[in-house]
Amino acid sequence: MQPNMTDYPSILKPQWSKLSAQLRRARKSNYYRDRIPAAAEKLQLHRHLFQSLPITTKAELVKNNLDFLAVSPSEIREWVTTSGTTGQPVRIALAKTDILRLAKNEAAALSLAGLRAGDGLLIAVGMDRLFVAGLAYWLGAQACGALSLRIGPSLVDIAGAAKLPLAPGRKWFLIGVPSLMASSLRDGAPLPENLGGIIGIGEPLLNADFQPNAVHRALAQFTCAPILSTYASTEVCCTFAQGPKCLGNHLNPQMGVIEILDAGSKPCKPGVSGRVVITPLGLQAMPLIRFDTGDIAALHLEPCPCGRSSPRLGPIVGRSAQLLKVQGVSIFATAIIELLREIYAGMDAIIHADRDAIGVDRVVIYVVCPPRRQNLLRTQFHNAARRHFKWIPKIQYCDIETIARIRSLRPSRKPQILIDTRVG
Ligand SMILES: [Zn+2]
Structure with missing residues (x-):
């Protein structure tokens, strides 16, 4: 069969030989040895084989974790875990070369956002508890020749930190979870005067049509500096980043191959949302193949306003594990929270989905909001939900302790928007 290039619009020509090398590495693991045919090790000659390779899910990675190892235990330098926001945390092993790759990957992403040697990076992300993100930003800042300050998820210490000296003309960049940063800024945390940009992780800052969402607008009230997003997943250590002029986040072709697949695992057309599936390039310890991130987004192949031509990933419109099916309608939990934030950005909310005794899904949105705003x-929200979802969710006002109690049902390091107790 002749390879059909139109089947792989997002795979760039130089990536095929790197993909072959990745498949050779993957076949060293117990998990992939029998799942990937030997001929795929020369994938550049047999491109048609790519689509027949199995998709690797998070559930498979949790279930067969150690079988994914392609190196001996003595070669592992770090174990990291995902946040477990949408299920069980996943353990990932990193070899020495994987840590160097992590630094290179993040340095490229931070450079795209504007970070230069001599600038300062305020890292508002945890470095402990096997979390890879904080480590990655620290490594990336070091590789850029920048100063890094590990201030942690709260911006409480930002005032003193940002008064530390920088080289003349250099700027501070702040990286963290957008909704947490917006909440700290609303509580009075000051931003440095010479701010070069805010980089948001883990949550979208734009709607699917590239318009700023409510969190983006909340952050923009506090600064004129660019507010940029970055997309990455722990399992694939592959960051999609943007600069001030970009529409969407650029793939770094050195780090991974991206596919956007529909429910039948066929490639979606550019601009059409589907499952984000990534094959990282150059990973040694746990070389994943066609890893389904669980995120839903579209890929854009036309050149970016910034002038770069690498494929761009649009805003994450949802996660497949956070898809609610109520009264015959499918709705992403993120879409509900975005809608609430559009109406009142200062609220906090969590969606609780469970199932009654006869198997019918129940969805309640617990919202913290001042009493004077509750009726409005x-x-x-009901009017907007009727328009957008053809469904009117139940809102229950509560205090912050109730939300904390619901969140504690499924502890996670990331801000949770959905607690799903329908299964498990
Ligand atoms: Zn761009």
Whole structure:
């Protein structure tokens, strides 16, 4: 069979030989040895084989974790885990070369956002508890020749930190979870005067049509500096980044191959949302093949306004594990929270999905909001939900302790928007 290039619009020509090398590495693991045919080790000659390779899911990675190792235990330098926001945390092993790759990957992403040697990076992300993100930003800042300050998820210490000296003309960049940063800024945390940009991780800052969402607008009230997003997943150590002029986040072709697949695992057309599936390039310890991140987004192949031509990933519109099916309608939990934030950005909310005794899904949105705003929020939200979802979710106002109690049902390091107790 002749390879059909139109089947792989997002795989760039130089990536095929790197993909072959990755498949050779993967076949060293117990998991992939029998799942990947030997001929795929020369994938550049047999491109048609790519689509027949199995998709690797998070569930498979949890279930067969150690079988994914392609190196001996003595070669492992770090174990990291995912946050477990949408299920069980996943353990990932990193070899020495994987840590060097992590630094290179993050340095490229931070450079795209504008970080230069001599600038300062305020890392508002945890470095402990096997979390890879904080480590990655620290490594990336070091590889860029920048100063890094590990201030942690709260911006409480930012005032003193940002007064530390930088080289003349250099700027501070702040990286963290957008909704947490917005909440700290609302509580009075000051930003440095010479701010070069805010980089948001883990949550989208734009709607699918590239318009700023409510969190983006909340952050923009506090600064004129660019507010940029970055997309990455722990399992594939592959960051998609953007600069001030970009529409979407650029793939770094050195680090991974991206596919956007529909429900039948066929490639979606550019601009059409589907499952984000990534094959990282150059990973040694746990070389994943066609890893389904669980995120839903579209890929854009036309050149970016910034002038770069590498494929761009659009905003994450949802996660497949956070898809609610109620009264015959499918709705992403993120879409519900975005809608609430559009109406009142200062609220906090969590969606609780469970199932009653006869198997019917129940969805309740617990919202913390000042009493004087509650009636208006409910009315506006019901009207908007009827328009957008053809469904009116149940809102229950509560205090912050109730939300904390619901969140504790499924502890996670990331801000949770959905607690799903329908299964498990
Ligand atoms: Zn761009």
